[in-house]
Amino acid sequence: GYDISSLLKETGNVTLDVGFVNTASCKSAITYIDGDAGILRYRGYPIDQLAEGSTFLEVSYLLIYGELPTTDQLADFTEKIRRHTMLHEDLKDLLQAFPRDAHPMSVLSAAVSALGTFYQDSLSITDKDQVELSTVRLMAKLPTIAAYAHKKSQGQPTLYPDNRLNLVENFLRMTFGFPSEGYDVDPVVAKALDQLFILHADHEQNCSTSTVRLVGSGHAHLFASISAGIHALSGPLHGGANSAVLEMLDSIETQFGGDVDKFVEKVKNKEDGVKLMGFGHRVYKNYDPRAAIVKKSADDVLKKMGVNDPKLEMAMRLEEIALKDDYFVSRKLYPNVDFYTGLIYKAMGFPTEMFTVLFAIGRLPGWIAQWREMMEDPATKIGRPRQLYIGETERAFVPADKR
């Protein structure tokens, strides 16, 4: 019964843009996306060149500080992070208190939130040294927390970081190793995971990054803002899509006897709101450039690891059908970055619940860079969207006994 155009007239300058489809919330110099052309660049550098030639820590430096580091700058950044990988023992006790079947994304966000209670000497949003310290602490501790969350869910003992290893190797060892035994990191796995982190490192004003900015715009500290971002990422329409893809492939096997065509028909008929998970993107109306890199990597990694997963075949067949089908073509629905990542994570040995946690580790430098950019911009204001009120007009209160 509400006429939106007259509501808009009444409110003067207010525009209605549900889901911010056309509204920019900020200016940013970090990430460039041309969704129609399928282009993604961090600070001007094409994603395929970074994925091929760089490392996750180097890309993190680029995102946060704006330029590729010199050898000395990278060594310094790496060393600072290396020195902060340990968790306070009390924080470990806190993690122990969570139920064993807790989702690791909830544990991750809660632990990051708790960092704000353990590290009160780096909560300032204006003191450059403190912001730097909280940046380093987050970059160093998130992989440790993530590995703890995994170990806890498996009912296995946790490992301390081994700082002779680099960030990704250390994370793999803490995730899959055991305290009593040595653990040899597979270089193929470490390289592939490092590359996946690069691909996830930033994606301009997506749901979780916008959340980090919005929370930070009220001058909440970095730990609080990132903790909120982790929660935003957990949803199946955002970072949770990578685990949803595997669940979908499982259900095609169990409910459709592996018949991909039958499943696609169900999606096209929008039965029970079923979507082709890992397909479609708000910004990309072309092949997601990250998906192209991941698809190749999935093929390589699975081969190199000697894994023969029929789900890879199924995913490829699904993609082939969708890319030819008018439903998907007319809506410009292409595979996004999450379509193939789950298959790689599974081959590496990660359980499905950990997939979105891996996304969070990768996205962390982007969130930090965006938060810092916002805080340094004198034009920043608290984020406060408007609304169009469609509720009751004024009416008189009725006492309980008269209702």
Ligand code: ACO
């Ligand atoms: N499967 C089937 N149909 C789809 C899909 C899909 N994956 N995605 C969109 N559509 C359809 C919609 O039903 C709609 O159809 P209609 O025009 O007949 O109503 C049309 O395509 C447009 O879709 P919108 O929902 O308007 O697109 P929006 O930009 O709002 O959503 C989103 C983008 C959320 C990513 C969506 O494509 C989706 O839900 N995909 C599946 C989940 C997923 O993979 N998310 C990961 C995104 S990438 C990331 O976070 C890293």
